[in-house]
Amino acid sequence: MTQPEHPAPQVKGGGTAFAVESNVAERLEAAIRDSKAPATVRAYRAAWRKWGEWSAAHGARAMPARPDAVALFLAKRAEEGMSVASLRMAVAAIAAAHDAVGHANPCADRVVKTAMKGLVRQAAQAGASQKQAAALTVEAVAAIRHALGDCGTPVKARDMAIVSLMACTGLRRSEAAALDWSHMEGQPDGSGRLAIDRSKTDQEGEGAVVAITSVAMRDLERWAELQGRDRQGSVFGLSGRQVSRRVAAVAKAAGLGEGFSGHSGRVGMAVTMLRKQAPSATIMRQGRWNSERMIGRYGRNETAGEALRYL
Numbered sequence: 001m002t003q004p005e006h007p008a009p010q011v012k013g014g015g016t017a018f019a020v021e022s023n024v025a026e027r028l029e030a031a032i033r034d035s036k037a038p039a040t041v042r043a044y045r046a047a048w049r050k051w052g053e054w055s056a057a058h059g060a061r062a063m064p065a066r067p068d069a070v071a072l073f074l075a076k077r078a079e080e081g082m083s084v085a086s087l088r089m090a091v092a093a094i095a096a097a098h099d100a101v102g103h104a105n106p107c108a109d110r111v112v113k114t115a116m117k118g119l120v121r122q123a124a125q126a127g128a129s130q131k132q133a134a135a136l137t138v139e140a141v142a143a144i145r146h147a148l149g150d151c152g153t154p155v156k157a158r159d160m161a162i163v164s165l166m167a168c169t170g171l172r173r174s175e176a177a178a179l180d181w182s183h184m185e186g187q188p189d190g191s192g193r194l195a196i197d198r199s200k201t202d203q204e205g206e207g208a209v210v211a212i213t214s215v216a217m218r219d220l221e222r223w224a225e226l227q228g229r230d231r232q233g234s235v236f237g238l239s240g241r242q243v244s245r246r247v248a249a250v251a252k253a254a255g256l257g258e259g260f261s262g263h264s265g266r267v268g269m270a271v272t273m274l275r276k277q278a279p280s281a282t283i284m285r286q287g288r289w290n291s292e293r294m295i296g297r298y299g300r301n302e303t304a305g306e307a308l309r310y311l
């Protein structure tokens with residue numbers, strides 16, 4: 001990419017006006033592109049574009065940015081209805097842009113941190129909580145399996161394989177879309193192992209290996225047989241968005257209602273393992289989480305029920 005997708009911001013400081021040079025802008029674009037997942041890069045670009053537009057309209061410096069200007073920008077965006085998740089994305093994009101060209105991160109300033117804390121609290125008081133995808137639990141997968149029947153057609157076999165695999169491995173929709181047959185290996189007991197080269201939380205590409213249940217392996221085998229092609233290349237041949245739509249569609253057809261998406265497998269995997277009292281370290285390894293925070297969020301309904309043992 002020879003040109004950034006946003007105009008080089010005008011920067012004024014010390015009485016001298018200057019622009020971010022094109023080679024610096026290209027460096028910024030390349031640095032962000034190479035350090036983040038594609039979906040994150042797109043979100044960063046959009047967030048940076050909004051910040052650049054706001055800065056130009058209000059006579060503020062886009063880079064290096066003043067912390068108080070960033071705080072005002074966030075407040076304005078919140079007033080316009082931007083979600084907390086999008087506000088945090090904007091903060092991350094501005095921080096990454098400054099870091100890429102060696103400027104101090106304005107978002108690390110107390111002013112921005114205090115503003116974000118207040119905006120998050122205001123959103124919570126207004127009843128705006130982050131919606132969690134419906135979980136592909138064992139029961140949900142069984143309901144979908146019943147609705148799909150014998151999965152005798154390629155489409156049904158593919159959809160069942162997607163649901164079954166995502167529910168036990170906790171794949172993200174982007175990971176399911178990028179899945180290659182060479183990434184999977186069968187085991188003597190009928191289970192499988194899935195090698196994930198790179199993911200959202202593994203930007204260095206160290207990779208991970210997770211387990212596939214024997215049931216999911218059988219679903220994949222049936223899909224491979226009905227596909228009628230050698231097991232090479234893409235497993236599902238769908239984009240991440242299409243994967244998410246297929247999960248939502250089969251869940252709805254099974255009478256499970258709304259709320260299912262490409263993230264439902266991760267929630268369902270965590271819930272299923274929590275119900276079976278799996279150690280946190282095991283859940284984290286299967287889900288490729290770096291902390292227990294996400295496990296607690298996904299399993300909050302399950303852990304809340306533990307109190308009933310003592311009531």
